[in-house]
Amino acid sequence: xxxxxxxxxxxxxxxxxxxxxxxxxxxxxxxxxxxxxxxxxxxxxxxxxxxxxxxxxxxxxxxxxxxxxxxxxxxxxxxxxxxxxxxxxxxxxxxxxxxxxxxxxxxxxxxxxxxxxxxxxxxxxxxxxxxxxxxxxxxxxxxxxxxxxxxxxxxxxxxxxxxxxxxxxxxxxxxxxxxxxxxxxxxxxxxxxxxxxxxxxxxxxxxxxxxxxxxxxxxxxxxxxxxxxxxxxxxxxxxxxxxxxxxxxxxxxxxxxxxxxxxxxxxxxxxxxxxxxxxxxxxxxxxxxxxxxxxxxxxxxxxxxxxxxxxxxxxxxxxxxxxxxxxxxxxxxxxxxxxxxxxxxxxxxxxxxxxxxxxxxxxxxxxxxxxxxxxxxxxxxxxxxxxxxxxxxxxxxxxxxxxxxxxxxxxxxxxxxxxxxxxxxxxxxxxxxxxxxxxxxxxxxxxxxxxxxxxxxxxxxxxxxxxxxxxxxxxxxxxxxxxxxxxxxxxxxxxxxxxxxxxxxxxxxxxxxxxxxxxxxxxxxxxxxxxxxxxxxxxxxxxxxxxxxxxxxxx
Amino acid sequence: xxxxxxxxxxxxxxxxxxxxxxxxxxxxxxxxxxxxxxxxxxxxxxxxxxxxxxxxxxxxxxxxxxxxxxxxxxxxxxxxxxxxxxxxxxxxxxxxxxxxxxxxxxxxxxxxxxxxxxxxxxxxxxxxxxxxxxxxxxxxxxxxxxxxxxxxxxxxxxxxxxxxxxxxxxxxxxxxxxxxxxxxxxxxxxxxxxxxxxxxxxxxxxxxxxxxxxxxxxxxxxxxxxxxxxxxxxxxxxxxxxxxxxxxxxxxxxxxxxxxxxxxxxx
Numbered sequence: 001x002x003x004x005x006x007x008x009x010x011x012x013x014x015x016x017x018x019x020x021x022x023x024x025x026x027x028x029x030x031x032x033x034x035x036x037x038x039x040x041x042x043x044x045x046x047x048x049x050x051x052x053x054x055x056x057x058x059x060x061x062x063x064x065x066x067x068x069x070x071x072x073x074x075x076x077x078x079x080x081x082x083x084x085x086x087x088x089x090x091x092x093x094x095x096x097x098x099x100x101x102x103x104x105x106x107x108x109x110x111x112x113x114x115x116x117x118x119x120x121x122x123x124x125x126x127x128x129x130x131x132x133x134x135x136x137x138x139x140x141x142x143x144x145x146x147x148x149x150x151x152x153x154x155x156x157x158x159x160x161x162x163x164x165x166x167x168x169x170x171x172x173x174x175x176x177x178x179x180x181x182x183x184x185x186x187x188x189x190x191x192x193x194x195x196x197x198x199x200x201x202x203x204x205x206x207x208x209x210x211x212x213x214x215x216x217x218x219x220x221x222x223x224x225x226x227x228x229x230x231x232x233x234x235x236x237x238x239x240x241x242x243x244x245x246x247x248x249x250x251x252x253x254x255x256x257x258x259x260x261x262x263x264x265x266x267x268x269x270x271x272x273x274x275x276x277x278x279x280x281x282x283x284x285x286x287x288x289x290x291x292x293x294x295x296x297x298x299x300x301x302x303x304x305x306x307x308x309x310x311x312x313x314x315x316x317x318x319x320x321x322x323x324x325x326x327x328x329x330x331x332x333x334x335x336x337x338x339x340x341x342x343x344x345x346x347x348x349x350x351x352x353x354x355x356x357x358x359x360x361x362x363x364x365x366x367x368x369x370x371x372x373x374x375x376x377x378x379x380x381x382x383x384x385x386x387x388x389x390x391x392x393x394x395x396x397x398x399x400x401x402x403x404x405x406x407x408x409x410x411x412x413x414x415x416x417x418x419x420x421x422x423x424x425x426x427x428x429x430x431x432x433x434x435x436x437x438x439x440x441x442x443x444x445x446x447x448x449x450x451x452x453x454x455x456x457x458x459x460x461x462x463x464x465x466x467x468x469x470x471x472x473x474x475x476x477x478x479x480x481x482x483x484x485x486x487x488x489x490x491x492x493x494x495x496x497x498x499x500x501x502x503x504x505x506x507x508x509x510x511x512x513x514x515x516x517x518x519x520x521x522x523x524x525x526x527x528x529x530x531x532x533x534x535x536x537x538x539x540x541x542x543x544x545x546x547x548x549x550x551x552x553x554x555x
Numbered sequence: 556x557x558x559x560x561x562x563x564x565x566x567x568x569x570x571x572x573x574x575x576x577x578x579x580x581x582x583x584x585x586x587x588x589x590x591x592x593x594x595x596x597x598x599x600x601x602x603x604x605x606x607x608x609x610x611x612x613x614x615x616x617x618x619x620x621x622x623x624x625x626x627x628x629x630x631x632x633x634x635x636x637x638x639x640x641x642x643x644x645x646x647x648x649x650x651x652x653x654x655x656x657x658x659x660x661x662x663x664x665x666x667x668x669x670x671x672x673x674x675x676x677x678x679x680x681x682x683x684x685x686x687x688x689x690x691x692x693x694x695x696x697x698x699x700x701x702x703x704x705x706x707x708x709x710x711x712x713x714x715x716x717x718x719x720x721x722x723x724x725x726x727x728x729x730x731x732x733x734x735x736x737x738x739x740x741x742x743x744x745x746x747x748x749x750x751x752x753x754x755x756x757x758x759x760x761x762x763x764x765x766x767x768x769x770x771x772x773x774x775x776x777x778x779x780x781x782x783x784x785x786x787x788x789x790x791x792x793x794x795x796x797x798x799x800x801x802x803x804x805x806x807x808x809x810x811x812x813x814x815x816x817x818x819x820x821x822x
Contacts, residue, residue: 381666381668381714382666382691384713384714385668385670385691387713388670388709388710388713388714392706392709392710395698395705395709396695396698396702396706400695400696400698401693401694402693403692403694404679404682404689404692404694406689412678412680412681415680415683416679416680418679418694421693431683431688431690432689446684446815446816446817447681447787447789447813447816447817448678448683448684448817449678449681450650450652450653450677450678450681451652451678452676452678452680453676454675454676506775506776507776508785508787530775530776530787532787536771536772536773538790554653554787554790555650555651555653555678
């Protein structure tokens with residue numbers, strides 16, 4: 001693909017200013033940045049205060065891990081609606097700086113500096129003014145805490161470089177990083193390639209992994225490779241990543257403004273004043289937009305959401321995403337925007353219900369499309385099942401519908417995990433072991449138990465003399481097991497009242513395993529036994545920390 | 556008007572479409588004069604095909620095989636013609652989960668989806684070994700009894716197999732509505748009754764096909780010589796089925812469920 005534009009031919013990257021409020025989930029909840037606190041979203045840490053980070057709490061950790069590192073940490077649940085609502089105040093305050101504010105997600109927005117820099121006389125003055133505006137807006141929120149961690153500002157050629165400049169810098173305005181025009185490549189060069197993961201969305205992690213294994217650990221090293229070679233080896237994704245790393249242009253290859261007829265509008269009659277109803281309608285509108293775009297082979301990277309009320313009040317906001325805005329992402333943006341407007345402070349709140357919602361694709365790129373299966377991809381049955389799952393998620397809440405993902409492991413409950421259903425084949429989870437994957441030493445042999453108990457039941461395993469059976473350090477049983485002593489009521493499918501016989505008629509094992517002995521937190525040392533009792537039931541029992549439990553039944 | 560019409564063709568195919576098909580019947584302009592001249596008074600006056608007739612004529616033929624879901628070969632003795640769509644299946648006794656997985660395996664391989672509602676202890680590694688295509692399996696934890704029926708109803712019709720094991724006793728009306736929805740949409744509802752619960756106390760509606768697991772014998776290790784290579788290898792179990800479309804004395808088969816590789820096999 002020699003037709004790929006060389007770096008020097010690219011359009012000049014738009015000089016961009018990025019404002020980021022670090023740990024916005026905490027700020028929105030009114031947490032004092034001086035205390036040890038963290039916010040959990042979907043079971044993982046999404047934000048933590050400085051003192052909590054200082055002892056090792058980091059994003060992406062599980063709650064238990066974080067609490068182990070920092071026992072007295074205050075754990076708060078994430079409130080996305082509140083984040084959006086509070087941030088809308090900041091975003092609209094920035095409207096005094098420039099009308100071209102592009103929101104990314106609650107806590108982060110950007111704008112081109114070309115216009116406002118003339119108004120304020122220089123980038124440094126612009127940065128100082130922006131920091132003042134944001135600081136004043138956050139102070140006005142009166143979030144309860146006396147102080148907030150301040151905002152970060154970065155200015156560079158292209159939104160990618162500017163975002164990183166905001167990340168590496170300190171608290172604005174003094175800590176703001178302004179990369180001089182034309183110097184973005186030099187600024188990016190020493191940064192690790194891992195920063196490419198986020199802008200490339202689902203495709204980034206794999207590419208970054210390959211680059212690191214190739215020894216290309218910095219953006220500079222990756223950018224030094226000729227663009228034709230990158231294109232030949234990594235295709236379109238690689239080309240996007242290479243352009244980001246070179247700092248020439250943040251926009252993916254071939255962006256263009258969308259023709260106006262692609263906008264989707266949803267009239268509401270009667271007017272709606274509830275966000276969930278509007279978001280419900282936005283969902284079908286987002287899908288219609290997605291279909292219109294994909295019928296032309298395009299995908300949306302910047303979206304203009306316009307809302308109008310019965311009294312003629314209008315509110316529009318531009319939303320940009322690092323990757324491509326899919327239907328689910330569009331609905332999130334609509335929800336955030338409405339949350340900020342309808343539930344915002346009384347000064348900005350509209351006086352009547354919404355009568356019109358318009359989604360305008362502001363900037364589009366050629367769609368690479370989702371990777372379908374070799375034989376035709378998603379069938380009608382898949383689509384139907386996906387829609388049903390979406391409906392059940394709407395009924396029971398996110399995370400209620402789960403799909404299997406192959407993890408591999410030594411126990412039946414390790415091998416396949418359940419992960420929340422996010423959508424159909426967007427990124428299909430792996431559901432079988434990798435071809436030629438190495439075996440797990442100490443794994444239980446086939447067949448696997450058909451019932452894996454979510455809450456293992458404590459039991460006793462005794463030998464012929466009634467003495468509890470133990471396993472020594474070499475994995476040898478103290479005596480052959482003779483009987484299982486089940487607790488009074490066991491809901492393992494066997495009712496002790498029916499007088500089922502718990503004498504052991506056959507057994508196999510033990511399979512000892514000592515996993516993660518280097519990690520005091522997740523270490524697990526146990527021995528497993530298969531036991532068949534006289535009533536014909538086969539169970540998998542495990543001994544850990546001196547206690548036998550029934551972990552699974554061969555039902 | 557003396558053209559001879561081939562009499563073998565139905566007249567409705569040869570007639571001109573009625574321009575006033577959308578009017579009430581009494582306002583139709585009927586081509587009565589032509590017919591009376593032909594001297595065949597016995598013919599119906601209205602010769603244009605109605606929408607229903609046309610739909611009947613051009614409807615795609617549904618083969619019997621499309622109204623069944625395929626099952627693995629090991630179950631051929633129990634399902635000579637495959638699993639009929641639209642039925643409610645009950646599976647009870649020790650080994651019910653393995654049997655339910657075996658029932659679903661082949662269908663998932665051929666593109667059907669399975670929803671498992673309220674059976675959070677299903678062994679997914681075992682499901683994989685039995686042959687269930689895990690990419691077409693979704694699991695929902697037991698919903699609140701108030702929402703249980705609407706969750707199951709959402710899946711019935713959207714996926715071909717719905718596996719339920721209600722922790723509560725659904726109302727008779729819910730059971731009847733779900734069964735009717737299954738018949739209408741062609742989904743199969745599999746009700747799992749683990750050992751210790753009889754079908755009568757768990758499911759208030761009618762069960763079309765009831766599987767009962769007989770006494771099971773595990774082979775592999777034994778009490779005397781549990782060597783280092785001993786392990787559970789296979790389970791021999793007699794499965795009997797009764798209900799609609801099954802001879803009165805029932806049908807039964809002896810299976811290895813599972814065999815040493817985890818796959819069900821016929822003995």
